[in-house]
Structure formats: C-alpha cells, structure tokens
Amino acid sequence: MTDYMEITEAFHQARTAADVTDRATGLEEADRIGGVALVQARLQGDGRPDCLDCGEDILPARRQAVKNAVRCKECQDDHDKREARRHG
Template identity: 65%
Template sequence: MSDFAEMAEAFEQARTAPDVTDRATGLEEADRIGGVAMVRERLQGQGAEECEECGIEIPAARRRAAPWAVCCVDCQGLREGRV
C-alpha cells in the first residue's frame, strides 16, 4: 500500500471515528505516515530547492553535493551549532 493510500485510510478512519480519542489516534497515525514518507524521500536524495529555515533558494552546487539537503549552508550550520 502506498503512503498516500495509508494516509487517506487513516484520515477516513479519523473522520468516521465514534469518539474524540479515536479521531485523535487516526490523525496521529496519518501524521506519522506523512513523516515517514518525508524521511524516505530525503534518504533517497530528494532534498529541497528552497531552505526550510530562511526560504532562500539552495544553490545548485549544494544540491549536487548533498542531494538530501533541506537547508542552505548557513542555516545548516546554525542547526548544527557551528555558527
């Protein structure tokens, strides 16, 4: 089953759940599936074109050197505590 299909199923279960606790559980499951899909994409080398932190375009040279990158060099340095 694809990640999208699993997420759709979890959302449908949350939508039709009989009580608040079951709805919350379904939404948490959908969120978990979405997070797993995002990590899979990053591990497969599908990074971002724009920095998640500052929104500027990640230079092509950085995307070639680190295809999984989701931050520009400056913001990555801040994340890692180097700056």
C-alpha cells in the same frame, strides 16, 4: 502511492471514528505515515512522483527545480504556512 493510500485511510478512520480519542489516533497515524514517507524520500535524495498531501502528480518543472520535492507547490506552500504558525 501506498503512503498516500495509507494516509487517506487514516484520515477516513479519523473522520468516521466514534469518539474524540479514536479521531486523534487516526490523525496521529496519518501524520506518522506522512513523516516516515518524507524522511525516506529525503534519505534517498529523491522526491516523489505524486504529492504527499493531495496525491496529484508533481509537475516536472518543480521536480527539476527541487529534486527531493515530496509535495506540489500549492501543498508545500500550505505546509510551510502551517509550520510557520505552529512554530510561531
């Protein structure tokens, strides 16, 4: 849960930043925190009890089907779509 709170704080700082550079720095920090949490979960072979993106609990059925899940199904679908667009 700490990762989620750190990401939330970084997004808040980005939204309230005085200039574009500070906003970009906040977004980069949120992305870095999320990436570190994802790598840690994958290295441990465990998922998370809560979604990395929205913070809601990951349903037991998803956790059973995808042992190392770090996002709920809806957030994972959104993430996959963003990544597909980003990588063309």
